[in-house]
Amino acid sequence: VAEERFARWLSHVYDVDAPEIDCSSLQLLLPAYIESELGLVSQSLAAGEVVAVRIHLEHCPDCREEYQGVRQVVTLELGGELPEVDELLARFADPKEQPEPAAELAHYSS
């Protein structure tokens, strides 16, 4: 496990490229980025912005959590499967219910 963490740590070091966007800029781009990923809009972000979002998400665990959450909600809504409140609350009461899966982060190559 230590070696896996070490390998990931090294990747963070070597994957540094200039310049990278900060968390506030990421938050502004995130909705359009997610919709592009889900094929909802043709191409509203510039190619450089798409790469910048991907790089930031690779290196920022907190923004990545939020990306996964928004993406899951939009995916459900697009499929007409965003559950109603009562249905969602019932899931917490049922121990057999599985948690909503988190979206995998799309891999990028820099």
Place this chain on the structure above:
Amino acid sequence: MSLRTNEEWLQVLGERQTVAKDEAVAELRNYLVRSVLVYLSMRRDELSQWDSHTIHELAKDITHDALINILNSMESFRGDSRFTTWAYRFAINRAASELRLRRYRDISLDQLLEEADAFVYSLALTSPVEVERQIEQRDYLELLRDMVATQLTERQRAAIIGVYLWGYSMDEVATALEINRNALYKLLYDARKRLKDALLAHHLTQYDILAAFDE
């Protein structure tokens, strides 16, 4: 899926107190509370001690805060996504922050620095390898330890080890360093760049280093 267009959302939410605006706010609130509950459902393992009533109350509180934030931030909507997707971001951001706060570990800069010093030693050589490889591995680890100690500032060292090696959240480390998340990301970026430059100056790629640890 919302039947309102972006323009319709913006127009009705921009109105003064009208029945149409109240209806739109109620519709948006409903979408947001469902989005929050979906997110909490993704993190159910952290809420296993909570009953559904408490979770509902938490979701409503988060939604209330997010809704106020959205209505105060309408001018920042760029129009490059659906309005609801833009709005979900506020709700999920607020929900994620709330959960991070609840699992928050109070750490100090000193603790982070101690852990930074310990990081190389955590890479104990678990499998028996021939002496030649042991020496190669030790040389790399000593070089990295030396670079982390000499090329980075205290705060850079604490950040890059705390977030990327020990798995503390950005919020936890930012609080320990008394900076915000944006500043922490910049600190991490500078630390990564300094280390990469130092490693490349030694003509070392990550594959050279990792190859020494391959079983």
